[in-house]
Amino acid sequence: MEHPDRFETLDPENWDEMRRLAHRIVDDALDYIRTAHDRPAWRPVPAAISQRLEQAAPRGPSDPAEVYEEFRRDILPYPMNTAHPRFWAWYMGSGTVIGALADLLASALNPNLGGGNHVAPLVEKQVIGWVREMVGFPADSSGLLTSGGSMANFTALTVARNTNAGYDVRHTGVAAAPGPLTAYASTEVHSCNPKAIETLGLGSGGLRLIPVRDDYTLDLEALRRRVASDRAEGCIPFCVIATAGTINTGAVDDMDAIADFCSSEGLWFHVDGAIGAVAVLADNVRDQLAGMERADSIALDLHKWMHIPFEAGCVIVRDRAAHRDAFALVPEYLQREADGRGMASGRLWFSDYGLQLTRQFRALKVWMSIKEHGLDRFGRMIARNVEQAAYLGDLIEAADQLELTAPIGLDIVCFRFNPGGLDVESLNRLNQDILVELQESGVAAPSYTTLNGSYCLRVAISNHRSRLEDFDLLVREVRRIGRQLAGADSL
Numbered sequence: 001m002e003h004p005d006r007f008e009t010l011d012p013e014n015w016d017e018m019r020r021l022a023h024r025i026v027d028d029a030l031d032y033i034r035t036a037h038d039r040p041a042w043r044p045v046p047a048a049i050s051q052r053l054e055q056a057a058p059r060g061p062s063d064p065a066e067v068y069e070e071f072r073r074d075i076l077p078y079p080m081n082t083a084h085p086r087f088w089a090w091y092m093g094s095g096t097v098i099g100a101l102a103d104l105l106a107s108a109l110n111p112n113l114g115g116g117n118h119v120a121p122l123v124e125k126q127v128i129g130w131v132r133e134m135v136g137f138p139a140d141s142s143g144l145l146t147s148g149g150s151m152a153n154f155t156a157l158t159v160a161r162n163t164n165a166g167y168d169v170r171h172t173g174v175a176a177a178p179g180p181l182t183a184y185a186s187t188e189v190h191s192c193n194p195k196a197i198e199t200l201g202l203g204s205g206g207l208r209l210i211p212v213r214d215d216y217t218l219d220l221e222a223l224r225r226r227v228a229s230d231r232a233e234g235c236i237p238f239c240v241i242a243t244a245g246t247i248n249t250g251a252v253d254d255m256d257a258i259a260d261f262c263s264s265e266g267l268w269f270h271v272d273g274a275i276g277a278v279a280v281l282a283d284n285v286r287d288q289l290a291g292m293e294r295a296d297s298i299a300l301d302l303h304k305w306m307h308i309p310f311e312a313g314c315v316i317v318r319d320r321a322a323h324r325d326a327f328a329l330v331p332e333y334l335q336r337e338a339d340g341r342g343m344a345s346g347r348l349w350f351s352d353y354g355l356q357l358t359r360q361f362r363a364l365k366v367w368m369s370i371k372e373h374g375l376d377r378f379g380r381m382i383a384r385n386v387e388q389a390a391y392l393g394d395l396i397e398a399a400d401q402l403e404l405t406a407p408i409g410l411d412i413v414c415f416r417f418n419p420g421g422l423d424v425e426s427l428n429r430l431n432q433d434i435l436v437e438l439q440e441s442g443v444a445a446p447s448y449t450t451l452n453g454s455y456c457l458r459v460a461i462s463n464h465r466s467r468l469e470d471f472d473l474l475v476r477e478v479r480r481i482g483r484q485l486a487g488a489d490s491l
Contacts, residue, residue, distance in 0.1 A: 012064070021065055026101075032076070033097055036083040036465065040442020045078045085465035086444040086474065091247060091275055091412075093307035094463045098372045100309050102365035113145075113359035115334070115349030117342065124363035125348055130370060131300065132316050134280060135273075136293030142320035144353045145362050148313035149274030150192035152299035155315045155354050157183065157196045157239065159297060159326040160268035163319070164238035170326070174201040179234040184208045184227065185241035186218035188248055190272055193241055215407050216251035218242065220261065227265060239268040244289055245276025248449045248458070250389075250409025252276060255291030262296075269294065274301040274313070275462075276410050281379030284386055285410065305385075305411075305462050306378050308366050328352040381464045385411040388461050392471045399475055401482060405456040414449060416456040417482035428455035430485060437481045444474050 012018035052074055082092050111120040128143035146152045162169045165181055174181065181202050185193055187209045197207040208230065210223045227237050240262050242253040255271065262269035271277065271292050277300045279285035280292070292298065296319065302312040317323040330336075334351070336344045351357045370378075389411045396402045396415045406414040416431045431448075435457055438444050446459045457478065 018064060021068060025068065026104075028072070028076075029100060030097065033083050033095070033100070036081070037085050039081065039084065041084045041086045041445040042081055042439050043078060043442055044440065049074045049078065081445065083465070084445065085463060085467065086470050087463060088459045088461055088466075089445045089447040091304055091460045091462055092310075093304050094465055095309045096307050096365075096369045096373070099307070099365040099369045102368040103309055106361035106364045109361060109364075111361050112357075113361055113363070114351040114357040115336070115346070116344060117346040120361050120363065121346070121348045121350060123361075123367050124350065127363045127366045127370075128314065128316070130375075131302075131314050134375065135277060135298055135300075135316060136280070137298070137316050137318060140320055141316055141318050142323045142353060143314060143316040144323075144350060145359075145366070146313040146315060146354065147311040148303065149190070149272065149299050149301040150195070150313075151354075152274070152301070152313040152315035153190075153192050153241075153270075153272055154196040154199065155327075156270050156297035156299055156317060157193070157241075158200060159317055159319075159323050160239040160270055161200055161202070162326045163322045164266075164268050166236065177236060179236045180206065182206055182208055182230055182235045182237050183239040183241060184210055184223055184237065184267075185272075186210050186212045186216075186243060186246070186253065188212055188216050188218075188246040188251060189241055189243055190247050190274065193272060212251075216246055216249045216409065218253045218258070220254065220257050223258075223261065227267075237265070237267055239270055242269070242271050242292075242295070244271050244273035244292055245279070245410050245412075247275065248412070248451065249406040249414055250275065250412035250460075251407075252288045252409065255289065255294070257291070259291045259294040268296045271295040271298045273298050275304060278302065278305050278378070279382050279386075279410065281375055282382040282386065283379065284383045288410075302366055305382055306369070307381075307462075307464055308369055312362050312366055324352050327354055382411075385461045385463070385466070388466060388468065388471060389413050389459075391468055392459060392461070392474070395471060395475045399479060401479060402475065405451050405454055411461040413459045413461070414451060414456045415459075416454065417478055417486075419482065419486045422486075424453060430482065431455050431457060433485050434478060434481050437485070438474075438477060441477075443477050444470070446474070 081087055082094050111118055113120055113124060124145055132141050132143055144155060146155060161181060165177060183197055183206060185207060194204060194207050198204055208226050210226060211219045213219050230237055240258055242255050242258045244252050259269050277298055280289050297317045300314045302308040302314055303310045350359060389408050392413045393404060393408045396404055401417055401419050402415055403418050404415050417434055418427060432455055435448050446457050449456060449458045
C-alpha cells in the first residue's frame with residue numbers, strides 16, 4: 001500500500017504556483033487577442049520548430065512554468081491567426097473572448113455531454129432552442145451540437161437516408177435497397193457532403209451534382225430532369241441539398257423553389273447552411289434566405305459567422321422522432337429511467353441523436369457568447385461584413401488591372417490581378433504568386449479558388465475585427481505585388 005505522503009495524482013504539487021501561472025496564461029491569452037492587429041496576418045513555422053515538434057514524448061515530468069515557456073516559444077507565435085482583422089482565408093470566424101474563457105470553464109467542469117442527469121445537457125438544450133427559433137423551426141424540432149458543419153451535414157443526411165429510403169436501413173443495410181439511393185446538390189456543394197454520402201455507403205455516385213447557373217446557384221430545371229431520369233432508371237431519390245452560402249462564392253440557392261420541388265416529389269429537403277444560415281440575424285441578408293425555414297433539416301456552423309471558438313457546429317431536424325430513430329441505441333450500461341432518480345436518470349440523452357457518446361461541453365461557449373452579446377449584435381456584425389464585401393467589390397471595379405471573377409455572394413469576394421496580355425496559365429500562376437506573397441509578407445491572409453478555369457483570390461469576410469481600411473490596404477498591396485511580379489515595363 002502506498003504511503004499517504006507519497007500519494008501521486010495529476011493535480012499540481014503547488015497550487016499557489018499553478019494559480020500564478022494560470023493568471024499569467026489568462027493575461028497572455030487576452031493580450032494575444034487584444035493585440036491581434038499588431039502581428040503579421042500569417043507567418044510560416046520555421047524548420048527548427050517543426051523539428052522540435054517531432055521529438056518523442058517525455059517519460060518524466062516537467063515544471064508547468066517551463067512547459068508554458070515552450071508554448072510561448074514554439075507555438076504561440078505561429079498560429080493560423082484567425083483573430084487577425086485581415087484573416088479572410090477559407091471561411092472561419094474570428095472568435096470571442098468570453099467564448100475562449102468558456103472553453104477553460106468547460107474543461108474545468110469536464111462533463112460528458114452524452115447524457116445523464118446534470119446541468120450541462122440543459123445548457124445545450126437551451127442553445128439548440130435558441131438556434132431552432134433563430135432559423136424558424138417549430139418548437140418540437142430536435143437538434144445537436146456537433147464539431148462542425150461536416151458532422152452536422154452527416155447527421156442530417158443519415159436521418160434523410162433512413163427516413164426516405166422506403167425500408168428499414170438500420171436493420172438490413174444499404175445493400176438491401178431496391179435501387180440506388182440518390183441525393184442531389186449543386187456542383188458548388190461543400191465537399192463534406194460527398195464525403196457524408198460516401199460514408200453512408202451510397203458511393204460517390206450516390207450524390208448527383210447538378211449544374212449551376214451563371215450566379216453559381218443550383219439550376220432547378222436541371223434538377224427536375226435528373227430526378228425524373230433517375231426514377232425512370234430505378235434509382236430511389238431521397239434528398240436534395242440546398243446551399244445557403246456556397247464555399248466558393250457565397251451563392252444562396254433558391255430555397256423556396258427547392259422546397260416546393262421537394263414537397264411535390266416527396267424528397268427530404270436539407271440545407272447546408274454552414275456559411276450563411278446564421279445570416280437570418282442580419283437585416284440585409286434575411287430575405288435571401290427565404291424558404292430555409294421550410295427545410296427538413298439544417299446544418300449550421302456557429303464557429304463561422306457567429307465567431308464561437310472552434311468547435312461549434314449544429315444540426316436542427318424538424319422530425320424529432322426520425323432524428324432519434326436514426327441513431328438511438330441503448331445498451332444495458334446506458335439504461336435509464338426518464339422520470340427516475342440518480343445520475344443516469346433524465347430524458348435528455350444527446351447520444352441518442354448522433355454518433356458520439358462522448359461529447360464535450362461546447363454548448364457553454366455558445367451560451368456565454370450569446371448571453372454576453374445578444375443575437376442582435378451578431379446580426380449587426382454579419383450585416384457589416386456584407387457591406388464590407390460590397391465595398392471591396394467597388395474598390396476592385398474601380399482599380400486598374402483588378403477584376404471580379406464572380407458575383408459577390410453574401411460576404412465572399414473573388415477577384416484577380418490581370419495586367420492584360422497573359423495567357424490563362426501565366427495569369428493563374430501570377431495570381432498564385434500574389435497570394436503567397438500576401439500571406440508570407442504578413443499583410444493579409446485571403447485564400448483562393450478556381451472558377452471556370454481561372455485562379456482567383458478569395459476574400460471571405462467573416463471577421464468582426466475587419467475595418468474598411470483593411471480592404472484599402474489589400475487592394476493597394478495586390479496591385480503593388482502584381483505589378484512587381486509581372487514587371488512594370490510589361491504593363
